[in-house]
Amino acid sequence: WRGAVLLTCAVVQGALVLSRPNHAALPTPLGATPAWAAQILFRQVLAGVEFGYSTAAKLPYGGFFGRDAVAIPLSLLAVMLFAIALRRGPALLAQFSLFALLIALAGLVQPHASTEMPQWHALARPPCGNRYFTLLSVAWMGAVLVLLRQRERALWGAGAVLLGLLLVFGIPRGWRVPNWHTDFADRARAWAAAPAGTVMRFDLIPPSDHPMVLVHP
Incomplete structure (x- = not known):
C-alpha cells in the first residue's frame, strides 16, 4: 500500500x-x-x-x-x-x-x-x-x-x-523564515480606494529588478 x-x-x-x-x-x-x-x-x-x-x-x-x-x-x-x-x-x-x-x-x-x-x-x-x-x-x-x-x-x-x-x-x-514587513495590507487598501488609471508599484521579496507594477482599471 x-x-x-x-x-x-x-x-x-x-x-x-x-x-x-x-x-x-x-x-x-x-x-x-x-x-x-x-x-x-x-x-x-x-x-x-x-x-x-x-x-x-x-x-x-x-x-x-x-x-x-x-x-x-x-x-x-x-x-x-x-x-x-x-x-x-x-x-x-x-x-x-x-x-x-x-x-x-x-x-x-x-x-x-x-x-x-x-x-x-x-x-x-x-x-x-x-x-x-x-x-x-x-x-x-x-x-x-x-x-x-x-x-x-x-x-x-x-x-x-x-x-x-x-x-x-x-x-x-x-529553517527560519525572515519576518518580512511588506505593508501589503495598507497597500491593498490604498489600491482598492485608488481611482482608475492609478499606477502602483509593489516590491517583491526577495528583492528583484522587476517589481510588480499594477495599473488600476
Missing part, C-alpha cells in the same frame, strides 16, 4: 509539473550542462540542507565554492553516499527517493525559474526553484540517518559529520 500511495502521488505530481508552463515559454534558454547540474545539486541540496538556504544563497560564485572543481567532486561524493544509503536503508526510503528524484528531474527538464538568465543558472541560486528539490532534500536527510547506522567507520563518520552540520548550521540558518 505504501508503494501504491507513493506511485499515485508521483504520477499526480509529475503530471502537474509536466503540464505547467516550461522554460520554452520564457525568453531565456535552458542552459543545461553537467557543471551546472553539479552546482544545482551542491547548492540546492547539499549546501542548502547542511548549511541552510540562507547560507547557500550567499555563497559567492567567484569564490572557492563557486568553482566547478569544488562543486563537482562534492556533488559526486554526495551521490555516492546517497546511493550507499539507499542500498542499505529501508525500502520506504528508496521508494520515496525515487519519487523525489522524478520530481527533481521534471523540474530540471521543464523549469520555470527566471526571465533574466538561463534556467539552470537561476536554479543554482537558491532559494530560486527550491520547490523542485524540497523532497530530494528530505530524502537526503533520511540518507544521513541511514549512514549513522552503518558499522563501517567511514560511513558512520560521514553520517555523523553531515548530521552535525545539519544540527549546528542547517536548522538554525535555513
Whole structure:
C-alpha cells in the first residue's frame, strides 16, 4: 500500500509539473550542462540542507565554492553516499527517493525559474526553484540517518559529520523564515480606494529588478 500511495502521488505530481508552463515559454534558454547540474545539486541540496538556504544563497560564485572543481567532486561524493544509503536503508526510503528524484528531474527538464538568465543558472541560486528539490532534500536527510547506522567507520563518520552540520548550521540558518514587513495590507487598501488609471508599484521579496507594477482599471 505504501508503494501504491507513493506511485499515485508521483504520477499526480509529475503530471502537474509536466503540464505547467516550461522554460520554452520564457525568453531565456535552458542552459543545461553537467557543471551546472553539479552546482544545482551542491547548492540546492547539499549546501542548502547542511548549511541552510540562507547560507547557500550567499555563497559567492567567484569564490572557492563557486568553482566547478569544488562543486563537482562534492556533488559526486554526495551521490555516492546517497546511493550507499539507499542500498542499505529501508525500502520506504528508496521508494520515496525515487519519487523525489522524478520530481527533481521534471523540474530540471521543464523549469520555470527566471526571465533574466538561463534556467539552470537561476536554479543554482537558491532559494530560486527550491520547490523542485524540497523532497530530494528530505530524502537526503533520511540518507544521513541511514549512514549513522552503518558499522563501517567511514560511513558512520560521514553520517555523523553531515548530521552535525545539519544540527549546528542547517536548522538554525535555513529553517527560519525572515519576518518580512511588506505593508501589503495598507497597500491593498490604498489600491482598492485608488481611482482608475492609478499606477502602483509593489516590491517583491526577495528583492528583484522587476517589481510588480499594477495599473488600476
